[in-house]
Amino acid sequence: MIIKKSELSSFLDKLTGQYQVLAPVKKGLEFYFQPISSGVQADLSYSNSVTAPKGILFPQSETLFNYDVQGETADMQECLDTGKKVIFGLRPCDAKSLVLLDKVFHGEKYQDPYYLSRRANTVLVGLGCGEPRGTCFCASLDGGPFGTEGLDLLLVDIGDKYVVEVVSEKGASFLTGASLPLAGKDDRAAAAKAKETAFQACTINLEGLKEKMDVNYDDPVWGFLHEKCLGCGACTYSCPTCHCFDILDEVKDSTGCRVRNWDACMFPLFTLHGSGHNPRPTGKERFRQRFMHKFKYFVDNYGAFACVGCGRCILNCPVNIDIRQVLADIKAGGDEK
Amino acid sequence: MNNPYLPIPVRLTKNFIETEDRLIHTFTLQFLKEEDENSFSYMPGQFVEICVFGKGEAPFGIASSPTESGFLKFSVAKVGVVTTALHAMQEGSILGVRGPMGNGSAVEKLKGKNLVIIGGGFAFTTLRSLITYILHPGHRGDFGELTVIYGARNPGLLLYKEELAEWEKRSDINLVCTIDVPCEGWNKRVGFVPTCTKEVAPCSDNTYAIVCGPPVMIKFTTPVLEELGFSPGQVFLSLENKMKCGIGMCGRCNVGGKYVCKDGPVFTKEELDRLPPEY
Numbered sequence: 001m002i003i004k005k006s007e008l009s010s011f012l013d014k015l016t017g018q019y020q021v022l023a024p025v026k027k028g029l030e031f032y033f034q035p036i037s038s039g040v041q042a043d044l045s046y047s048n049s050v051t052a053p054k055g056i057l058f059p060q061s062e063t064l065f066n067y068d069v070q071g072e073t074a075d076m077q078e079c080l081d082t083g084k085k086v087i088f089g090l091r092p093c094d095a096k097s098l099v100l101l102d103k104v105f106h107g108e109k110y111q112d113p114y115y116l117s118r119r120a121n122t123v124l125v126g127l128g129c130g131e132p133r134g135t136c137f138c139a140s141l142d143g144g145p146f147g148t149e150g151l152d153l154l155l156v157d158i159g160d161k162y163v164v165e166v167v168s169e170k171g172a173s174f175l176t177g178a179s180l181p182l183a184g185k186d187d188r189a190a191a192a193k194a195k196e197t198a199f200q201a202c203t204i205n206l207e208g209l210k211e212k213m214d215v216n217y218d219d220p221v222w223g224f225l226h227e228k229c230l231g232c233g234a235c236t237y238s239c240p241t242c243h244c245f246d247i248l249d250e251v252k253d254s255t256g257c258r259v260r261n262w263d264a265c266m267f268p269l270f271t272l273h274g275s276g277h278n279p280r281p282t283g284k285e286r287f288r289q290r291f292m293h294k295f296k297y298f299v300d301n302y303g304a305f306a307c308v309g310c311g312r313c314i315l316n317c318p319v320n321i322d323i324r325q326v327l328a329d330i331k332a333g334g335d336e337k
Numbered sequence: 338m339n340n341p342y343l344p345i346p347v348r349l350t351k352n353f354i355e356t357e358d359r360l361i362h363t364f365t366l367q368f369l370k371e372e373d374e375n376s377f378s379y380m381p382g383q384f385v386e387i388c389v390f391g392k393g394e395a396p397f398g399i400a401s402s403p404t405e406s407g408f409l410k411f412s413v414a415k416v417g418v419v420t421t422a423l424h425a426m427q428e429g430s431i432l433g434v435r436g437p438m439g440n441g442s443a444v445e446k447l448k449g450k451n452l453v454i455i456g457g458g459f460a461f462t463t464l465r466s467l468i469t470y471i472l473h474p475g476h477r478g479d480f481g482e483l484t485v486i487y488g489a490r491n492p493g494l495l496l497y498k499e500e501l502a503e504w505e506k507r508s509d510i511n512l513v514c515t516i517d518v519p520c521e522g523w524n525k526r527v528g529f530v531p532t533c534t535k536e537v538a539p540c541s542d543n544t545y546a547i548v549c550g551p552p553v554m555i556k557f558t559t560p561v562l563e564e565l566g567f568s569p570g571q572v573f574l575s576l577e578n579k580m581k582c583g584i585g586m587c588g589r590c591n592v593g594g595k596y597v598c599k600d601g602p603v604f605t606k607e608e609l610d611r612l613p614p615e616y
C-alpha cells in the first residue's frame with residue numbers, strides 16, 4: 001500500500017478522529033513526539049526526536065492511583081490509561097526499545113498494568129531511516145534503519161510517497177477501512193532500493209563485549225571512564241531503554257495520589273540506604289552500573305543488550321561522553337590505557 | 338490484570354514502643370477485609386511495602402509468622418520520612434501493604450538441618466518470624482537442633498524481650514543473647530556477635546547458618562562461619578537494598594543482575610560470592 005505525501009495530512013486527520021495520534025512535531029530546531037489535532041502538525045522531515053517516544057507508554061511522571069483515606073475507609077481509584085493511540089513515524093530503533101521494555105514490564109510473576117495497557121492499545125507506525133545521524137549505530141545492535149522489530153507498520157520514503165509495509169496483524173487490521181491504494185511494482189522496487197542504499201554513519205564492533213564484561217568488574221578501566229561524568233542523568237532520561245523509576249505520594253487533605261517518576265542510576269540518592277550506607281557510593285560505581293546493566297545484566301536476564309544505538313546519550317551528554325568510545329575502552333581494558 | 342502497585346488496606350491496631358531508646362516501634366496490622374487476609378499467604382523472610390497514605394511507601398521484613406493468624410507484625414526503626422510518620426501514627430489509623438514480596442523459599446531448604454540463626458540490631462525481625470515458625474508444634478519436627486545468637490548494643494535495644502525470656506526457658510531452642518559492652522543488671526554474655534558465634538556455634542555438619550544484621554556484623558561473622566567449616570552454600574544472608582517497586586521493575590535494588598526484591602532478599606553466600614559486592 002502507499003500513502004502519497006500530498007495526502008499524508010488528510011490521512012492523519014482521519015486518524016485523529018479515532019485515536020490519539022502522536023507524531024513528530026517541530027519546536028524550534030528540534031522535534032518532539034506530541035499529540036496532534038490536525039495532520040499538518042506532523043513533520044516527518046526529522047532525523048529523530050530529542051526525547052524517546054518511550055515516554056508515551058511510560059511517562060516521565062504518571063499517577064498510579066488516587067486515594068481518599070478517611071476514618072475507617074480507604075478508597076483507591078487506579079488510573080489506567082486505556083485510550084487508543086497511534087505513534088506515527090517513530091524510528092525503528094525506538095520501536096525496538098519497546099520490545100526490550102516489554103521484557104521488563106511483563107515479568108514472569110508481576111506485570112505492570114500501566115505500561116502494558118498503553119502498549120496493547122497503541123499502534124506503532126514506523127518510519128524507515130533514509131539518512132541516519134552521525135551518532136546512530138543501530139545496525140551494530142541487531143537493528144537497522146529499516147528494522148521492523150516491535151513495529152506494526154513500516155513506512156518507506158520513496159520520494160513523493162511512502163510505501164506502507166505491514167509488519168504485524170495489529171498493523172493489518174489498523175489499515176482495514178483506510179482504503180489506501182496498493183503499491184505498484186515500481187513502488188516496491190523503489191522501496192527495496194531505498195533499503196539497500198541505506199547507510200549507517202557508524203558501526204561499532206560489540207563482539208566479545210559481553211564476555212569481557214562478565215569478568216571485568218574490577219578492571220582499572222572503570223577508574224577513569226567515569227571521571228568526566230557529572231552524574232546529571234541526561235543520558236538515562238533521553239535513553240529509550242532506561243526504565244528506572246521512583247514512587248512517591250502527593251497529597252492534599254485526606255486525598256492524594258501515588259505517582260511514579262523516572263529516576264536514574266546515575267544519582268547517589270538512588271541507592272542510599274536508610275542507615276546512610278550506599279552500595280554505589282561514588283560516580284565510579286554508578287557509571288559502571290549503567291554500562292553493566294545495559295551490556296551484561298540485561299543480557300543475563302533477558303538475552304539482549306539494553307541499547308538500540310539511537311545515539312541520544314551521545315547528543316545529550318554535557319561533557320561529550322560517547323558510548324561508542326566507552327564500549328571500545330571497556331573492550332580494550334584498563335591495562336592498555 | 339492484577340495491579341501490583343495497589344496496596345491492601347489494613348488497620349494499625351497496635352503501635353508499641355519496642356526499645357528503650359524509643360527508636361524502634363513494633364506495629365501490629367490487621368486486614369480490613371477478610372478476603373484480603375485469607376489470600377495473603379507468606380513465609381518467613383518475605384517483606385511488604387508498607388504505605389503511609391500521604392507520605393509514601395517503604396519495605397519492611399515481616400516479623401510475624403504465618404503460624405500466627407489474624408495479624409501482621411513489623412518492627413521499624415525511625416530513620417526518615419515514612420518511618421517517622423509511622424512512629425507517630427495513632428492506633429486505629431488506616432495503612433496499606435503491598436506484598437508479600439521476595440522469595441519465601443529458603444525455609445524449604447532448611448528442613449532436616451540443624452540451624453544456627455544469627456542476628457544483630459533490628460534486622461532480628463524476620464528472624465523472629467523464622468524462629469516462631471520453626472518452634473510451632475506442627476513444624477518443630479521438620480528441623481534439627483536450633484541455636485539462636487542475638488546481639489544488641491545494650492539490653493534496652495533487644496527486641497521482643499518477653500519472647501526471648503520464654504525461649505530461654507525452652508529446651509528445644511538454645512538462645513544466646515549478647516550485648517556489646519558490660520552493663521549493670523546484665524549477667525549474661527558480653528561481646529560482639531562474631532566472637533560469640535565462634536564460641537557457641539554448633540558443628541557445621543548438616544547445619545545451615547542464617548545471618549541477618551547490619552553490614553558490619555555480616556562482614557565479620559561470615560569469615561567466622563567459614564573458619565568453623567560452613568561452606569558458602571550453608572550460609573544464608575538477607576539483604577536490605579533500597580527499594581521502591583518491590584517487583585523487579587524500578588531498577589533500584591539490584592546486586593549485579595539479581596534484584597534483591599524479586600530474586601532475594603535471602604541469598605546463600607555462595608550466590609552472593611558470584612555477584613558484585615553492591616549491598
Ligand SMILES: Cc1cc2nc3c(=O)[nH]c(=O)nc-3n(C[C@H](O)[C@H](O)[C@H](O)COP(=O)(O)OP(=O)(O)OC[C@H]3O[C@@H](n4cnc5c(N)ncnc54)[C@H](O)[C@@H]3O)c2cc1C
Nearest residue numbers: 273274395396397398412413414417418419420462577578
Ligand atoms: C527487604 C527489606 C526489609 C527491611 N526490613 C526492615 C525492618 O524490618 N525494619 C526496619 O526498621 N527497616 C527495614 N528496612 C529498611 C527500611 O526499608 C528503611 O529504613 C526505610 O525505607 C526508610 O524509609 P523512610 O521513608 O523512613 O526514609 P527516607 O526518608 O526515605 O530516608 C532515606 C534516606 O534519606 C536519609 N534522610 C532521611 N531524613 C534525612 C534528613 N532529614 N537529612 C538528611 N538525610 C535524611 C536517610 O538517612 C536515608 O538514607 C528494610 C529494607 C528492606 C529492603
Ligand code: SF4
Nearest residue numbers: 239307308310311313
Ligand atoms: S544507551 Fe544511548 S545509544 Fe543506547 S539506546 Fe540508550 S540513549 Fe540510545
Ligand code: SF4
Nearest residue numbers: 229230232233235317
Ligand atoms: S549525560 Fe554524560 S555527564 Fe550526564 S550522567 Fe550521562 S554520562 Fe554522565
Ligand code: FES
Nearest residue numbers: 581582583587598
Ligand atoms: S525494588 Fe524496584 S527493582 Fe527491586
